[in-house]
Amino acid sequence: xxxxxxxxxxxxxxxxxxxxxxxxxLIFGVMRLVNIAHGDLIVLAAYIALMTTDTLGxxxxxxxxxxxxxxxxxxxxxxxxxxxxxLGEDLLPPLLVTFGLSVIIQNALLExxxxxxxxxxxxxxxxxSFPLAPGVWIGLLPLLQFVVAVAVIAALQLLxxxxxxxRAFRATSxxxxxxxxxxLDNRHIFALAMALSLAVIAVAGVFIAVRTNFDxxxxxxxxxxxxxxxxxxxxxxxxxTLAGGIILGVSQAIGAQINPGWQLLAGHLAFLLILALxxxxxxxxxxx
Amino acid sequence: MREPLLDVRALDAYYGDFQALFGVSLRxxxxxxxxxxxxxxxxxxxxxxxxxxxxxxxxxxxxFESEPIGDAPAHAVVARGIALVPExxxxxxxxxxxxxxxxxxxxxxxxxxxxxxxxxxxxxLAARRHAAxxxxxxGEQQMVAIGRALMSNPTLLLCDEISLGLAPVVVRxxxxxxxxxxxxxSSLVIVEQDxxxxxxxxxxxxxxxxxxxxxxxxAATLTREAIxxxxxxx
Amino acid sequence: xxxxxKVEHATRSSRIGMAAFASALVLLAAAPAWGGRDDLxxxxxxxxxxxxxxxxxxxxxxxxxxxIGQQAYVGLGGYVLFASTILAGLHPLLAVPIAxxxxxxxxxxxxxxxxxxxxxxxxxGTWVVAEVFRLSASQISALGGGSGISLPASIVTxxxxxRQLREFLIYWVALVLMVAVLAAIVLLLRSRxxxxxxxxxxxxxxxxxxxxxxxxxxxxVYILTxxxxxxxxxxxxxxxxxxxxxxxxxVNDWTAFVIFITVIGGxxxxxxxxxxxxxxxxxxxxxxxxxxxxxxxxxxxAIAVMLMAPxxxxxxxxxxxxxxxxxxxxxxxxAADARTT
Numbered sequence: 001x002x003x004x005x006x007x008x009x010x011x012x013x014x015x016x017x018x019x020x021x022x023x024x025x026l027i028f029g030v031m032r033l034v035n036i037a038h039g040d041l042i043v044l045a046a047y048i049a050l051m052t053t054d055t056l057g058x059x060x061x062x063x064x065x066x067x068x069x070x071x072x073x074x075x076x077x078x079x080x081x082x083x084x085x086x087l088g089e090d091l092l093p094p095l096l097v098t099f100g101l102s103v104i105i106q107n108a109l110l111e112x113x114x115x116x117x118x119x120x121x122x123x124x125x126x127x128x129s130f131p132l133a134p135g136v137w138i139g140l141l142p143l144l145q146f147v148v149a150v151a152v153i154a155a156l157q158l159l160x161x162x163x164x165x166x167r168a169f170r171a172t173s174x175x176x177x178x179x180x181x182x183x184l185d186n187r188h189i190f191a192l193a194m195a196l197s198l199a200v201i202a203v204a205g206v207f208i209a210v211r212t213n214f215d216x217x218x219x220x221x222x223x224x225x226x227x228x229x230x231x232x233x234x235x236x237x238x239x240x241t242l243a244g245g246i247i248l249g250v251s252q253a254i255g256a257q258i259n260p261g262w263q264l265l266a267g268h269l270a271f272l273l274i275l276a277l278x279x280x281x282x283x284x285x286x287x288x
Numbered sequence: 289m290r291e292p293l294l295d296v297r298a299l300d301a302y303y304g305d306f307q308a309l310f311g312v313s314l315r316x317x318x319x320x321x322x323x324x325x326x327x328x329x330x331x332x333x334x335x336x337x338x339x340x341x342x343x344x345x346x347x348x349x350x351x352f353e354s355e356p357i358g359d360a361p362a363h364a365v366v367a368r369g370i371a372l373v374p375e376x377x378x379x380x381x382x383x384x385x386x387x388x389x390x391x392x393x394x395x396x397x398x399x400x401x402x403x404x405x406x407x408x409x410x411x412x413l414a415a416r417r418h419a420a421x422x423x424x425x426x427g428e429q430q431m432v433a434i435g436r437a438l439m440s441n442p443t444l445l446l447c448d449e450i451s452l453g454l455a456p457v458v459v460r461x462x463x464x465x466x467x468x469x470x471x472x473x474s475s476l477v478i479v480e481q482d483x484x485x486x487x488x489x490x491x492x493x494x495x496x497x498x499x500x501x502x503x504x505x506x507a508a509t510l511t512r513e514a515i516x517x518x519x520x521x522x
Numbered sequence: 523x524x525x526x527x528k529v530e531h532a533t534r535s536s537r538i539g540m541a542a543f544a545s546a547l548v549l550l551a552a553a554p555a556w557g558g559r560d561d562l563x564x565x566x567x568x569x570x571x572x573x574x575x576x577x578x579x580x581x582x583x584x585x586x587x588x589x590i591g592q593q594a595y596v597g598l599g600g601y602v603l604f605a606s607t608i609l610a611g612l613h614p615l616l617a618v619p620i621a622x623x624x625x626x627x628x629x630x631x632x633x634x635x636x637x638x639x640x641x642x643x644x645x646x647g648t649w650v651v652a653e654v655f656r657l658s659a660s661q662i663s664a665l666g667g668g669s670g671i672s673l674p675a676s677i678v679t680x681x682x683x684x685r686q687l688r689e690f691l692i693y694w695v696a697l698v699l700m701v702a703v704l705a706a707i708v709l710l711l712r713s714r715x716x717x718x719x720x721x722x723x724x725x726x727x728x729x730x731x732x733x734x735x736x737x738x739x740x741x742x743v744y745i746l747t748x749x750x751x752x753x754x755x756x757x758x759x760x761x762x763x764x765x766x767x768x769x770x771x772x773v774n775d776w777t778a779f780v781i782f783i784t785v786i787g788g789x790x791x792x793x794x795x796x797x798x799x800x801x802x803x804x805x806x807x808x809x810x811x812x813x814x815x816x817x818x819x820x821x822x823x824a825i826a827v828m829l830m831a832p833x834x835x836x837x838x839x840x841x842x843x844x845x846x847x848x849x850x851x852x853x854x855x856x857a858a859d860a861r862t863t
Contacts, residue, residue: 034642103821107814
């Protein structure tokens with residue numbers, strides 16, 4: 001029974017990892033950019049949620065309604081003002097600029113908020129749990145977060161495959177120059193994609209803020225989890241990233257159960273194993 | 289002519305340091321079909337790309353409806369009413385046939401062309417509307433590419449080598465649709481290697497040779513000798 | 523009939539550069555005579571960064587392999603040092619080449635895995651590998667586990683008859699190592715491998731279709747870089763006398779700073795890391811009290827340089843004046859050509 005609980009925990013946190021991954025995969029798909037600052041932006045969202053709850057006194061989960069639009073706006077401006085200028089044939093500029101951005105965000109947060117660990121209080125929901133079966137308990141908060149993650153991914157799928165908006169993203173991803181011939185302004189499309197990615201990050205950030213202690217330095221680890229979930233799941237598939245996140249979460253949970261110091265290592269090893277045996281990922285989307 | 293729909297004035301074009309066009313001038317009146325012919329590398333595609341805004345040119349080097357558009361970016365040029373059917377079709381590979389057409393209509397410009405009208409023009413596409421665009425034959429893909437450009441309801445349609453890689457019977461089929469397109473209100477500039485087809489379809493012909501206009505005139509009045517000389521350089 | 527020709531590398535500016543370099547070397551080798559303890563430590567640190575940045579530059583600027591996980595090898599070198607001295611009883615300086623050998627062996631399977639990733643994903647993958655090394659190191663209780671370990675006094679004192687001599691020894695080894703790394707890089711770039719690398723740097727696809735074995739070239743460079751990085755790592759931690767997983771595998775110290783140095787100095791040019799290190803240490807001496815604000819500024823400067831002067835300081839100078847400090851150009855000199863450079 002203990003193991004069932006462990007696996008369930010792993011699955012549920014996998015949803016969070018999948019959200020990290022979805023944001024990352026989205027912008028890579030549309031503009032071939034990997035944002036090294038991705039994890040730090042998640043942490044930024046957590047701090048914005050902190051400021052929101054401090055000033056407005058609302059429940060952190062409600063703060064998502066404010067943090068998401070704010071992060072989306074930040075994403076749009078960031079892309080148009082800075083990142084659009086790095087896009088091109090050479091992969092060094094976007095990588096180095098986003099790396100520099102990562103350092104800037106971490107240290108700016110350090111200056112503003114100090115290295116103290118913070119955590120947001122979501123109230124009774126944090127400790128509530130209910131029995132799924134005899135001896136098997138599910139925390140309400142982790143379950144909620146998992147459901148939200150699935151909903152976000154489903155929404156992204158819907159957006160990409162059933163709306164004109166998503167069509168524009170996919171066309172730009174296929175062929176940037178011909179997309180312009182359709183009247184699509186690349187700079188605007190890329191900025192919208194980044195805004196969307198940051199909106200997803202915002203949701204993830206708020207959940208992190210509630211679930212764990214956070215401080216300015218935890219960003220890079222989140223980037224790595226998102227990245228590992230993308231690779232395990234396979235590029236080009238949103239549901240794949242969900243599967244990837246779940247596998248990563250379960251690996252970590254099992255590792256932690258064997259030895260608390262092995263939690264992260266177990267996840268990394270699962271990632272390396274998949275990379276060695278099936279580098280295209282478990283559910284890669286085959287392009288037509 | 290009255291104010292031409294399209295007025296290209298002494299246009300130069302560069303790829304980096306390499307000059308591809310030297311003082312090219314071209315005029316097209318509303319309702320006309322102009323053909324641009326020439327050997328490989330003569331600058332035909334370059335000319336279309338300049339008009340479409342893919343390559344930046346001098347601000348007043350290209351006038352469309354009397355407005356200078358030489359330095360307008362591609363997405364703005366489409367909004368003005370010029371659509372390009374690019375060389376090699378260049379369909380969006382992860383979009384279906386219908387999605388390719390729909391994205392052509394992304395801008396929502398008013399006009400006679402909408403999905404149903406495109407399917408009337410190209411019935412073969414209606415049957416394959418949800419297929420992956422890359423699973424179609426060359427001729428069908430060309431039709432999708434043209435349809436996609438038409439969906440933006442262009443006043444001027446630019447066709448870059450639509451006969452490329454197609455069997456002669458398929459080429460004739462595609463060209464048979466052009467009059468219907470003109471009838472609906474679009475003017476055409478077609479770049480072609482197939483001279484026979486170009487002469488049949490066009491009112492006026494320009495022949496480019498190494499980036500310069502070597503010959504220009506009404507299709508009906510040009511002799512084979514004149515065209516040959518201009519094409520290959522006397 | 524092809525006229526007889528030979529390939530020349532030197533130019534007037536590179537002759538001046540080499541002369542300046544040689545004189546600087548003499549001066550630096552004599553540093554124990556004119557410098558104090560702190561000066562020697564600072565210089566040794568600078569040598570380490572010049573070498574690390576040069577190696578990163580080789581990997582990223584020439585082979586196109588942008589790694590943000592080189593700290594894996596710095597830390598590996600450090601831990602090999604501590605393991606070979608504490609656990610195997612070897613002399614610390616012997617551990618330096620051993621660290622290189624171990625890293626070269628480890629780099630092979632790492633590359634096998636990492637080469638399955640492209641571009642940006644490769645970069646993050648290298649970071650994951652570094653994290654795996656870090657987490658694994660904290661599991662080794664014999665070497666201090668998560669909190670780390672200090673080099674036992676007995677091993678330290680056994681290195682040389684006096685503390686002063688020991689510090690001179692470490693200083694000279696650091697200087698020699700830096701020069702060796704730079705020399706190796708210059709020789710590599712002047713060789714046919716180097717030609718292949720420059721081709722890959724300019725256009726990988728074209729290089730491949732011209733018969734360059736791109737994968738093998740990249741593999742060789744990756745392994746050599748790992749080797750060099752680990753040796754430097756061993757020396758760094760010999761100087762620090764203490765190691766822990768967090769310091770050994772620190773992204774900030776061994777990757778962020780290295781990248782900033784290379785970007786500011788000039789990527790893809792051998793002179794870049796040298797210029798970049800000097801600038802970096804100047805900034806550090808003047809601004810380091812600012813703490814995280816300093817890092818923030820560093821990040822901002824790197825971004826600004828990347829956007830506005832992507833070739834870095836040396837890139838600007840070299841483009842403007844056509845200089846090179848080290849003889850790396852390839853010019854054809856025909857027998858009939860009576861011109862001198």
